[in-house]
Amino acid sequence: MNILVCIKQVGNDGEMNLFDRHALEEALLIKEQFATKMPESVTITVVTAGPTTAAKVIRRAFGLGADRGYHIITKNSEYTSSLVTAYHLAAVAQRTHYNLILTGIISADMMAGQTGPMLARILEIPCATGVVKTNLNFKDNLIEVERERENGWRDIIAIDLPALLTIQAGINTPRYPRLSNMLAAGQKDIITIAETEIEPTPTRETYIGLENPEKTRAGLMLDGSLFDKAQQLFTILKEKNLL
Amino acid sequence: MKEILVIGEIFSGQIRPVTYELITAARKIEAFFIRAGEDARIRVVIPASDPETPARKLAGDTGIDTIGVKITELETYNSDLYIYCLKKLLKQLNPSNILIAHTSQGRDFAPGLALELKSATISGVNGIRSEKNELIYSRPAFNNNKNMLLRPAAGPLRIITLLPGSFKADIVKAIKPGTVEIKEIDFAPTTYKKNRIRHLQSRQRSGENQALKKAKIIIAAGRGIKKPENLESIANFAQCFATAAIGASRPLVDMGWIGYKHQVGITGATVAPKLYIACGISGSSQHLAGIKEADFVVSINKNPQAAIFRHSDICITADLLEFIQAFLKVFINKKEQP
Ligand SMILES: Cc1cc2nc3c(=O)[nH]c(=O)nc-3n(C[C@H](O)[C@H](O)[C@H](O)COP(=O)(O)OP(=O)(O)OC[C@H]3O[C@@H](n4cnc5c(N)ncnc54)[C@H](O)[C@@H]3O)c2cc1C
Numbered sequence: 061m062n063i064l065v066c067i068k069q070v071g072n073d074g075e076m077n078l079f080d081r082h083a084l085e086e087a088l089l090i091k092e093q094f095a096t097k098m099p100e101s102v103t104i105t106v107v108t109a110g111p112t113t114a115a116k117v118i119r120r121a122f123g124l125g126a127d128r129g130y131h132i133i134t135k136n137s138e139y140t141s142s143l144v145t146a147y148h149l150a151a152v153a154q155r156t157h158y159n160l161i162l163t164g165i166i167s168a169d170m171m172a173g174q175t176g177p178m179l180a181r182i183l184e185i186p187c188a189t190g191v192v193k194t195n196l197n198f199k200d201n202l203i204e205v206e207r208e209r210e211n212g213w214r215d216i217i218a219i220d221l222p223a224l225l226t227i228q229a230g231i232n233t234p235r236y237p238r239l240s241n242m243l244a245a246g247q248k249d250i251i252t253i254a255e256t257e258i259e260p261t262p263t264r265e266t267y268i269g270l271e272n273p274e275k276t277r278a279g280l281m282l283d284g285s286l287f288d289k290a291q292q293l294f295t296i297l298k299e300k301n302l303l
Numbered sequence: 304m305k306e307i308l309v310i311g312e313i314f315s316g317q318i319r320p321v322t323y324e325l326i327t328a329a330r331k332i333e334a335f336f337i338r339a340g341e342d343a344r345i346r347v348v349i350p351a352s353d354p355e356t357p358a359r360k361l362a363g364d365t366g367i368d369t370i371g372v373k374i375t376e377l378e379t380y381n382s383d384l385y386i387y388c389l390k391k392l393l394k395q396l397n398p399s400n401i402l403i404a405h406t407s408q409g410r411d412f413a414p415g416l417a418l419e420l421k422s423a424t425i426s427g428v429n430g431i432r433s434e435k436n437e438l439i440y441s442r443p444a445f446n447n448n449k450n451m452l453l454r455p456a457a458g459p460l461r462i463i464t465l466l467p468g469s470f471k472a473d474i475v476k477a478i479k480p481g482t483v484e485i486k487e488i489d490f491a492p493t494t495y496k497k498n499r500i501r502h503l504q505s506r507q508r509s510g511e512n513q514a515l516k517k518a519k520i521i522i523a524a525g526r527g528i529k530k531p532e533n534l535e536s537i538a539n540f541a542q543c544f545a546t547a548a549i550g551a552s553r554p555l556v557d558m559g560w561i562g563y564k565h566q567v568g569i570t571g572a573t574v575a576p577k578l579y580i581a582c583g584i585s586g587s588s589q590h591l592a593g594i595k596e597a598d599f600v601v602s603i604n605k606n607p608q609a610a611i612f613r614h615s616d617i618c619i620t621a622d623l624l625e626f627i628q629a630f631l632k633v634f635i636n637k638k639e640q641p
């Protein structure tokens with residue numbers, strides 16, 4: 061049984077996307093839980109699409125316990141289309157065997173929340189987003205999950221494997237890598253694939269640029285020392301009859 | 304004729320308010336087409352096991368022609384079913400724009416639907432405007448610190464998901480109700496593997512958040528508090544007010560530092576206090592969606608660039624623990640010598 065986890069490098073520090081850390085942790089927990097219970101052991105394959113620097117998140121995944129890592133090397137760009145990424149990830153999925161695919165619910169930079177469901181559709185496997193609990197039923201080849209809805213509601217659903225889940229925070233507490241594992245992780249091979257080896261996908265949207273979000277409130281910035289600010293806030297709240 | 308379709312969202316037989324926000328956005332798109340000299344119309348599609356009542360209500364409220372899509376199997380939401388049925392329906396209707404709510408339901412099926420229909424798609428949209436004869440869509444990006452501007456590529460169809468709370472619901476009562484048409488969609492089970500996803504049960508998380516929803520004053524803590532022990536400082540701050548409730552951003556709940564009944568935001572409580580004080584909260588769109596109705600927002604953040612400052616009435620750049628200490632001193636002083 062193999063779990064494929066899609067991990068993305070984000071932010072100035074080049075860390076693994078928060079929700080992808082939760083996805084990887086969930087894969088590790090499943091692997092540990094079934095270590096002795098299954099005829100064949102669970103393996104974890106991680107995949108990332110990104111510039112050469114993105115190898116860092118694969119190394120981290122190795123340090124945490126991932127068995128194999130694929131890196132689709134792409135050009136560095138300010139915008140990436142979820143559709144293009146989904147086809148890249150699909151190319152790796154089609155080369156490996158998988159029973160379960162995990163992604164994060166959303167990436168910190170693009171914030172699209174589309175890559176997972178699109179990937180599932182390309183691979184023609186069922187998908188559930190915003191998953192906050194999993195319970196793998198290996199015998200019946202399905203996974204029971206809890207999906208988060210609005211107002212504290214959750215849907216509990218059963219999905220046949222192979223399936224794709226997008227993972228929401230709150231599902232688990234991601235562990236930290238052990239130093240010894242990190243050292244060994246440095247020696248492990250990463251399987252690299254050039255973007256050009258994958259059939260190109262035309263983007264269906266044009267990126268124009270970024271702008272600062274509009275202000276929705278007055279935004280009066282208090283000045284002075286800490287004490288001055290505290291004094292001012294006190295006066296403002298008093299005048300508004302809130303204190 | 305440009306056909307703009309709004310996919311209405313139904314929860315427990317009721318129309319979700321976000322459906323009316325989608326209509327506002329649809330009207331913007333319609334106005335754009337009309338300005339450009341093209342014919343356009345809006346229709347609402349309501350997929351449900353029993354769409355008649357909600358479809359009539361919506362058509363009555365808005366005057367917009369509504370199509371109830373009767374899918375008997377759809378007692379509970381199922382993405383496979385949604386995608387299959389909508390694909391079938393949309394092929395008949397041939398729309399140019401489809402608007403879907405970016406909710407736990409919409410963001411679950413919209414990307415797959417777009418893929419099936421080979422449509423352009425933009426998710427989590429918080430603004431639509433026209434520039435140089437083109438419609439431009441904005442959406443939060445880079446941890447909510449920026450808005451990203453995108454334009455769907457030329458093509459017959461675009462699917463847009465809208466962030467709830469980004470467009471004001473139009474509640475002008477229509478003079479004449481829209482027409483209601485009920486369509487039944489039947490399945491071809493050979494091509495449609497409808498049993499891959501099976502709904503077992505729905506349940507609501509315990510932890511009543513009514514107190515938070517009714518609170519006049521809320522002091523809310525975010526990840527900036529660093530340690531659960533520092534919640535005590537927030538509680539001390541709250542003591543300065545006659546009655547204040549404690550709110551929290553989601554990560555604090557996820558980490559188990561505080562109960563779910565304190566969570567504010569799109570997956571927590573929507574609140575409407577007279578005063579909301581955000582302590583060490585960055586201002587994600589998901590958190591902000593819960594405090595739109597607050598009268599007065601004060602935020603304390605050590606980062607002068609924090610997104611929350613754009614959505615606050617009073618901004619205080621400071622370490623929150625130090626600031627609370629200073630405030631408590633001022634408070635005690637004033638009380639002793641009024
Ligand atoms: C589908 C979905 C639903 C979600 N629903 C919700 C929801 O309902 N509610 C919610 O809150 N979130 C929700 N989130 C999570 C949301 O995206 C953010 O991750 C979250 O709101 C961030 O919480 P935060 O502001 O406390 O933490 P951070 O973003 O980490 O911000 C911490 C802030 O504290 C400041 N800070 C740090 N140290 C100090 C100090 N000493 N003094 C003062 N300031 C300091 C920092 O500058 C920073 O601005 C949801 C996410 C998804 C994907």
Ligand SMILES: Nc1ncnc2c1ncn2[C@@H]1O[C@H](COP(=O)(O)O)[C@@H](O)[C@H]1O
Nearest residue numbers: 066067109163164166167172173174175
């Ligand atoms: N470049 C990438 N490489 C690997 N996984 C990715 C990449 N981009 C997105 N993903 C996955 O898709 C999820 C959602 O991303 P997005 O659609 O950008 O919000 C992320 O949490 C990742 O799990």
